[in-house]
Amino acid sequence: MWISGTSQYAIRAVVFVAGAGGGAPVRVGEVAKALQVPRNYLSKTLHALSRDGVLTSTRGPRGGFRLAVPPGQLTLARVAAPFDDVDSKPCLLGRTQCSGRRPCAAHAQWGAVSAALQQFFSRTTIADLMDGGRRATARRLHPPAAARRARVRDT
Template sequence: MKMNEGVEWALHSCVNLCWIPGRPVTAKKLAAFYELPTAYLNKQLQALTRAGIMSSTSGPKGGFQLARRPEEITLLDVVVAIDGPDDAFRCTEIAKDAPNGDPAVDYRKTCLVGSSMRRAELVYRRELAARTVADIVADVEQNFPETATSTRDWFVAQTS
């Protein structure tokens, strides 16, 4: 399964915004932090805004902020906002065209390959739904205690 690279960018942006609450940050500044293309990151941030994960304000003091508390934003919320809600595996019922296939059978319901893939995806989605942006922030702060301060300082220096 391959996720859009925008998922990584969006999650990092959410984490960074946790360390500068109440302060809108432009897509340009969020992109500059990781040397990402601003236009492409902006598309991801707009997707997060449409999903209610972020809010955006226009104007000279505008930018992006988290629209919900980090404890209320799951990793699955971000993945769905960026990659969409569709299942990663899509049964196209190729078994109908096999030599012993039956065109009258709904193989999406009976195919053991499809059911195995659905079960695996449910485990994957449950794990993503069980972890929040706040969990990541806490893990980063525990494992790399200087990160919150250095990130905050970097963004503050960009507005000075």
């Protein structure tokens, strides 16, 4: 999986909304302007995120979008989910042939790389992408060697 442009918009937009604080809702226009992204397209994207429980939307004056989940609990995988099948782990050479028995020769190696990707999306949160979130991310994704070995063993 490589994430689509729409998912990139979604992640950046959610980061922006999260950064605006929990106060007043953020309007599509603001987000679109800040992100330099087409307004109506973003509107649909944010609407999809609302349907999915990532944002809440309010119509009318003083309306807009708010986070529905604390940024520290909101993974990139969840934000991208409505737009990309982030969890699929297809065969490198086209899906059907190599799953299960008779895997292609590089199946295991590819699986490891693929799993690392998925872990990135399922472990990184919106909070990690906000300014000031750097150290927390680094600690979780680069644990000391002993812990890392332990985790790899049971994956």
